[in-house]
Amino acid sequence: MTELHGAAPRDLAALKSLLAGAMGPVRYISGGTDLLVAPRMLPDKGLLVDISGIDGLSYVQHDSGWLRIGATTSLAALARDETVSKLLQSLARAAEQFGSAQIRNRATIGGNVANASPAGDLLPVLKSANAFFTVLGTDRHERRLAFDELILGSGNTALMHGDLITEIAIPQSNILPRSGFVKLGRRADLTVSRLNLAMQAEYQDGLRKFGIVWLIAGAIGPAPMRLCGVEDSLRGMTLTTVTVRTFLESLVSAVDRAIPGRASLKYKRRAIMGLGLDLLEQITGIAQTDKAFEDAL
Ligand SMILES: Cc1cc2nc3c(=O)[nH]c(=O)nc-3n(C[C@H](O)[C@H](O)[C@H](O)COP(=O)(O)OP(=O)(O)OC[C@H]3O[C@@H](n4cnc5c(N)ncnc54)[C@H](O)[C@@H]3O)c2cc1C
Numbered sequence: 001m002t003e004l005h006g007a008a009p010r011d012l013a014a015l016k017s018l019l020a021g022a023m024g025p026v027r028y029i030s031g032g033t034d035l036l037v038a039p040r041m042l043p044d045k046g047l048l049v050d051i052s053g054i055d056g057l058s059y060v061q062h063d064s065g066w067l068r069i070g071a072t073t074s075l076a077a078l079a080r081d082e083t084v085s086k087l088l089q090s091l092a093r094a095a096e097q098f099g100s101a102q103i104r105n106r107a108t109i110g111g112n113v114a115n116a117s118p119a120g121d122l123l124p125v126l127k128s129a130n131a132f133f134t135v136l137g138t139d140r141h142e143r144r145l146a147f148d149e150l151i152l153g154s155g156n157t158a159l160m161h162g163d164l165i166t167e168i169a170i171p172q173s174n175i176l177p178r179s180g181f182v183k184l185g186r187r188a189d190l191t192v193s194r195l196n197l198a199m200q201a202e203y204q205d206g207l208r209k210f211g212i213v214w215l216i217a218g219a220i221g222p223a224p225m226r227l228c229g230v231e232d233s234l235r236g237m238t239l240t241t242v243t244v245r246t247f248l249e250s251l252v253s254a255v256d257r258a259i260p261g262r263a264s265l266k267y268k269r270r271a272i273m274g275l276g277l278d279l280l281e282q283i284t285g286i287a288q289t290d291k292a293f294e295d296a297l
Pocket residue numbers: 027028029030031032033034035036037041051071072097098099100103106107108109110111112113114115119120121122159163164165166190191192193
């Protein structure tokens with residue numbers, strides 16, 4: 001096949017019969033917010049399948065101990081979904097801050113995952129919950145991959161030609177009671193993150209005490225990175241000025257190790273402390289003072 005053909009199936013059955021008859025490479029377009037702004041990403045031959053109109057691929061469900069999200073669910077739908085806000089506040093926050101209203105209306109969770117940008121905002125959140133992905137292959141068989149099996153590096157996934165992500169699923173057991181998401185970009189709106197953090201935590205208000213903490217940083221490496229040393233600075237600790245200072249210092253050390261010698265290092269060392277304070281406020285509900293920030297400098 002030497003030309004590019006397009007198709008827009010209305011349901012998964014129609015997609016599967018398209019795949020059965022496809023001769024050349026198969027690619028997908030969902031919201032088009034990555035594909036259409038980077039023409040080099042557009043294929044020049046084969047079959048380009050528009051999945052945005054496929055029935056039954058856009059949904060949020062919470063059943064049988066799983067939070068399930070259809071791959072073509074838009075960022076706008078995620079941002080306004082009550083189940084998402086209730087269960088995984090970090091995902092709702094990442095969706096709310098994503099691009100602009102127009103971008104949120106078009107961009108999809110499946111596209112964000114498949115693009116695997118180091119700055120992708122949903123990836124740290126999905127890694128913090130060790131999300132699973134259902135993938136439909138061109139052989140029409142489905143398989144399920146865990147986060148670290150799918151996302152391999154910058155723009156690099158385990159998806160093979162024609163593989164379609166159909167669902168993102170998070171087991172309830174991977175969801176902690178508190179979660180937060182913060183990001184830093186060049187501009188307040190329409191921004192691609194230069195740094196982002198997603199946290200899930202157990203935290204007792206009365207005792208001001210942390211239990212388990214999971215923390216993931218984005219945009220400081222080819223793929224989202226778990227910051228185990230920073231988690232250790234909070235796990236089992238009471239929220240005191242010393243704890244906050246130790247937390248900020250370990251965030252800075254994590255950045256030092258992740259991007260040694262990078263021109264942006266000085267800026268990111270300061271920036272990550274500000275993000276860390278905002279994240280703690282989201283988790284604990286207590287505004288953090290700049291005193292800890294100054295102390296940690
Ligand atoms: C102005 C602007 C602002 C932006 N702001 C942000 C931001 O704040 N945060 C952020 O993370 N990103 C941002 N982005 C990037 C982009 O919007 C996201 O990555 C978005 O989630 C991509 O989804 P989409 O549906 O538009 O993907 P598309 O452009 O349709 O597809 C992207 C890639 O994924 C593949 N694909 C899509 N869906 C699937 C699927 N279900 N299975 C397999 N492959 C699939 C396509 O083949 C293509 O290679 C921004 C982009 C623009 C233009």
